Amino acid sequence: xxxxxxxxxxxxxxxxxxxxxxxxxxxxxxxxxxxxxxxxxxxxxxxxxxxxxxxxxxxxxxxxxxxxxxxxxxxxxxxxxxxxxxxxxxxxxxxxxxxxxxxxxxxxxxxxxxxxxxxxxxxxxxxxxxxxxxxxxxxxxxxxxxxxxxxxxxxxxxxxxxxxxxxxxxxxxxxxxxxxxxxxxxxxxxxxxxxxxxxxxxxxxxxxxxxxxxxxxxxxxxxxxxxxxxxxxxxxxxxxxxxxxxxxxxxxxxxxxxxxxxxxxxxxxxxxxxxxxxxxxxxxxxxxxxxxxxxxxxxxxxxxxxxxxxxxxxxxxxxxxxxxxxxxxxxxxxxxxxxxxxxxxxxxxxxxxxxxxxxxxxxxxxxxxxxxxxxxxxxxxxxxxxxxxxxxxxxxx
Amino acid sequence: xxxxxxxxxxxxxxxxxxxxxxxxxxxxxxxxxxxxxxxxxxxxxxxxxxxxxxxxxxxxxxxxxxxxxxxxxxxxxxxxxxxxxxxxxxxxxxxxxxxxxxxxxxxxxxxxxxxxxxxxxxxxxxxxxxxxxxxxxxxxxxxxxxxxxxxxxxxxxxxxxxxxxxx
Ligand SMILES: Cc1ncc(COP(=O)(O)O)c(C=O)c1O
Numbered sequence: 001x002x003x004x005x006x007x008x009x010x011x012x013x014x015x016x017x018x019x020x021x022x023x024x025x026x027x028x029x030x031x032x033x034x035x036x037x038x039x040x041x042x043x044x045x046x047x048x049x050x051x052x053x054x055x056x057x058x059x060x061x062x063x064x065x066x067x068x069x070x071x072x073x074x075x076x077x078x079x080x081x082x083x084x085x086x087x088x089x090x091x092x093x094x095x096x097x098x099x100x101x102x103x104x105x106x107x108x109x110x111x112x113x114x115x116x117x118x119x120x121x122x123x124x125x126x127x128x129x130x131x132x133x134x135x136x137x138x139x140x141x142x143x144x145x146x147x148x149x150x151x152x153x154x155x156x157x158x159x160x161x162x163x164x165x166x167x168x169x170x171x172x173x174x175x176x177x178x179x180x181x182x183x184x185x186x187x188x189x190x191x192x193x194x195x196x197x198x199x200x201x202x203x204x205x206x207x208x209x210x211x212x213x214x215x216x217x218x219x220x221x222x223x224x225x226x227x228x229x230x231x232x233x234x235x236x237x238x239x240x241x242x243x244x245x246x247x248x249x250x251x252x253x254x255x256x257x258x259x260x261x262x263x264x265x266x267x268x269x270x271x272x273x274x275x276x277x278x279x280x281x282x283x284x285x286x287x288x289x290x291x292x293x294x295x296x297x298x299x300x301x302x303x304x305x306x307x308x309x310x311x312x313x314x315x316x317x318x319x320x321x322x323x324x325x326x327x328x329x330x331x332x333x334x335x336x337x338x339x340x341x342x343x344x345x346x347x348x349x350x351x352x353x354x355x356x357x358x359x360x361x362x363x364x365x366x367x368x369x370x371x372x373x374x375x376x377x378x379x380x381x382x383x384x385x386x387x388x389x390x391x392x393x394x395x396x397x
Numbered sequence: 398x399x400x401x402x403x404x405x406x407x408x409x410x411x412x413x414x415x416x417x418x419x420x421x422x423x424x425x426x427x428x429x430x431x432x433x434x435x436x437x438x439x440x441x442x443x444x445x446x447x448x449x450x451x452x453x454x455x456x457x458x459x460x461x462x463x464x465x466x467x468x469x470x471x472x473x474x475x476x477x478x479x480x481x482x483x484x485x486x487x488x489x490x491x492x493x494x495x496x497x498x499x500x501x502x503x504x505x506x507x508x509x510x511x512x513x514x515x516x517x518x519x520x521x522x523x524x525x526x527x528x529x530x531x532x533x534x535x536x537x538x539x540x541x542x543x544x545x546x547x548x549x550x551x552x553x554x555x556x557x558x559x560x561x562x563x564x
Contacts, residue, residue: 027562034561044562134564183564305411305426312425355561376557378415382422 022138026361030345034355041384043372044355046183048247048328052284053295056246059287060280068279074271075263076104076255077282083289084255092215092225094233096257103263103270104277104285108213108241108254110270112177113139115209115237115256118265120145120174127168127176129160130363131184131331133211136177137363148173151365154333157322158187158365162196169200175207178226181214184362184371185331186307186324191224198229208236213254216245216296218326219304227257234259244327245296246288251281303328306374310381314372317389318396328375331359333368338397341370347395352387400429400437408437409446414548416450453549457542466495466511466540467518469526470504472533481505484531493521504536515539 008014027044034040051057075081081098089095096102105111112135120126122144128136130149140147150168152158160178178197180189189197201208210226227236241254256266270276307324314321314332321332334344341358348354348370359366374381400408404427411418411426420438424431441447456464476483481499488508489497496509508526512518518537527535543551 025564027564031560031562037561040561042557042559042561045559046563047559049557049559301407301410305407308428309422309425312428357562378418378422378426 018142018144022141025134025138027134027357030349030355030357030361033346034349037349037353037355040349040353040355041376041380041387042355043374043376043381043384044357045373045375046329047249047375048244048299049375049377050247050299052246052248052251053288053292055291055295056248056284056288060284063280063283068283070279072104072276072279072282074276075102075267076277077279077286080104080282080286080289081255083286084257087289088225088238088257092223092228094225094228094238094257096238097260100260101257101263103256103267104282105241105254105256105270106274106277107243107252108211108239109135110274111239111241111254111256111266112136112209112211114266114269115239115258115262116140116143116145116175117269118262119207119237123172124174125170125172127165127173127206128363129165129176129178131158131182131359131366131369132177132363133179133183134362140177145174146172149364150176151363152185152187153365154322154369158182158185158331159189159193160197162200165197165200169204169206173204173206175209176201177209177211179211179214181218181223181324181326183214183327184329184357184359184366185369186327186329188218188221188223188325190221191229194224194226195229198226198232201235202231206235208232209239210236211239213239213241213244214327215240217300217303217328219300219307220325223326237262242285242288245299246285246292247299248281248284248288251278251284253277253281253285303375306376306378306381309378310372310374310385313381313385314388317385318392319388328373330372330374331366331369332372334370335368336397337392337395339395341366341368345370348388348391351394352391354384354387354391400427400433404429405437405441408434409441412438412447412450416452453547455543455551457551463513464511465513465515465518466509467522468538468540469508469510469522470500470536470538471506471508471526472504472535473506473531474533475505476531484529487529488526491521491525493518493525504534 081102085096085098116139120143124145125148126140126145127148127150130151137147148168152160215223227233227238237258239256242248310330311321311323318336319332321330341360345356345358356370356372359369421431424434473484475481493510495511498507500507510518
């Protein structure tokens with residue numbers, strides 16, 4: 001691993017305490033290691049292997065040709081917000097006012113940051129259902145608040161339970177961050193399971209930041225939007241974006257739907273920090289929502305088949321792997337090898353040139369597992385799983 | 398247990414693009430038992446839903462083989478009772494014909510012909526196709542270059558530009 005020591009001539013402290021207190025992403029370390037290896041097969045990517053659908057790319061180019069090169073309104077083009085509102089209602093049965101309750105953001109990433117910064121004070125506790133997307137805990141820390149991990153594990157199929165959540169709540173708990181379908185476990189929670197969480201949120205008056213960026217990638221059951229649950233709309237900040245469902249990661253376009261007082265607070269930060277999301281991307285996104293249904297379905301069907309394949313293949317290779325209901329990650333246990341997840345991922349990379357991500361970088365509850373993204377070609381998946389099988393056989397206890 | 402209708406459709410979709418996938422891999426992709434998948438494929442073959450397992454070849458890259466293709470617009474006189482079907486049935490049997498469609502518009506049949514030389518194709522048109530009684534006229538267009546065929550774009554570099562590891 002590269003070590004950087006920086007010599008500076010300033011006497012005063014140069015870096016903020018908030019930033020100094022957080023670690024670089026654990027994924028970064030694996031990226032550095034894997035990037036140096038030749039012909040490595042990567043199951044380490046957290047993004048679709050599809051290129052953005054052509055009609056979306058075309059719409060964005062057309063908008064450039066027509067000269068749409070200036071800022072849009074802070075909250076995003078009203079046509080796009082209206083389309084998001086319609087999409088939310090049609091797909092998930094929850095309505096939001098495009099004028100007041102929706103903001104178009106620079107990726108779901110920005111939306112998560114805004115949600116935390118707009119509502120949480122230093123010293124507050126924010127519960128994070130883990131394993132989770134790598135940015136939640138650091139963003140909470142950078143806002144001066146305290147992230148409190150609520151681990152989920154294989155015994156409950158990585159679903160969050162009421163008991164686990166209640167055990168982590170204190171006087172200072174203000175909000176909880178949920179993300180189902182989940183990155184990295186692939187777990188989904190149905191309406192009944194979410195309702196149990198909703199009851200706890202209500203009893204303890206918690207805000208719920210529900211990151212539903214993988215909503216379209218729920219393979220066996222329809223997705224339930226948290227805000228569609230009884231009495232939850234008023235306490236939920238629904239975060240989503242175009243990255244995963246529409247294969248638009250590089251476009252940096254997401255959105256947030258929330259009650260008006262929260263979106264208006266978020267909008268203050270957004271207007272001073274980002275001004276607005278990129279205009280050509282907004283035109284592309286509008287096309288994606290208007291005419292993207294069929295392509296999303298095609299991509300989802302393809303992920304489903306690959307999910308089925310990798311889960312069977314990993315189990316045959318000797319790693320216990322549940323059937324994840326959504327997103328595009330399988331999260332097998334590496335227990336059979338007697339290695340911890342970091343060692344497993346590192347050795348697998350060195351010995352077999354297959355990159356997977358150790359589960360513990362996603363927080364408590366991820367230990368002993370690795371994240372295998374199946375958003376890659378069937379050829380790559382077959383080779384990768386054959387190599388994993390050889391590796392496990394060599395190291396099986 | 399038989400494969401469900403839904404899975405059957407999924408199987409067809411996969412095979413349409415990846416005809417060579419092994420049945421054990423297919424079974425895993427469909428989350429089905431391998432024997433059931435084999436039976437399902439057999440059934441689809443028997444029902445003539447799956448007609449053949451082909452490869453899409455970029456013949457321009459196979460330098461040892463000369464290859465030429467033409468699309469011929471054909472006007473015909475429809476026959477009493479059977480319409481265009483009878484003349485179509487005669488044309489489709491020629492081995493040179495790789496595809497045949499009934500069209501609306503300025504002509505009736507679109508005939509795709511493939512051969513090794515331009516003379517061969519020309520001979521087919523003049524000796525075989527235009528001598529059929531029902532055929533009134535033919536217009537032959539030779540294909541110069543193939544950009545996209547059956548949903549596959551030719552000469553496209555498929556490179557994974559993503560980082561090896563990402564969030
Ligand atoms: C759960 C989750 N939320 C948000 C994001 C970031 O999405 P965006 O590209 O819209 O910023 C990711 C990306 O991996 C994710 O997995």
